[in-house]
Amino acid sequence: MDPSITQDAKEKKKTYQSNVKRAKAAHWRTFLKNAKKNDVCTAHQFTKKRLGVMVPGGHAQVSASSLNESIMQHLFLPNPRPVALQPPAFVKLEEKDEVEETKVSQALQKCSNNSAPGPDQVP
Numbered sequence: 001m002d003p004s005i006t007q008d009a010k011e012k013k014k015t016y017q018s019n020v021k022r023a024k025a026a027h028w029r030t031f032l033k034n035a036k037k038n039d040v041c042t043a044h045q046f047t048k049k050r051l052g053v054m055v056p057g058g059h060a061q062v063s064a065s066s067l068n069e070s071i072m073q074h075l076f077l078p079n080p081r082p083v084a085l086q087p088p089a090f091v092k093l094e095e096k097d098e099v100e101e102t103k104v105s106q107a108l109q110k111c112s113n114n115s116a117p118g119p120d121q122v123p
Contacts, residue, residue, distance in 0.1 A: 031043065
């Protein structure tokens with residue numbers, strides 16, 4: 001390839017990039033001069049990196065739910081040895097151990113609605 005053509009292409013590329021940079025700067029100055037408070041806040045959001053770009057593999061996500069799944073998989077790796085939950089052992093009550101329905105109801109009413117069940121699955 002002719003070196004003069006390559007040099008000419010490089011100069012044109014440099015001139016083009018310089019013109020684009022000047023046009024962007026001029027547009028930005030005009031925008032700031034005429035901008036209102038909310039316009040500047042909105043423009044600032046466009047200068048920030050997007051969350052999907054900051055999360056490994058997040059740039060390939062097309063929806064918020066798939067981005068959320070990507071974040072969860074990245075931050076919370078699957079447990080290689082999950083603990084198998086054992087169902088609570090039920091003991092057969094004898095007649096003398098029978099519990100009245102009202103006592104069960106009273107005990108359940110004392111439980112908090114905002115608590116999670118424990119290993120025995122009782123809140």
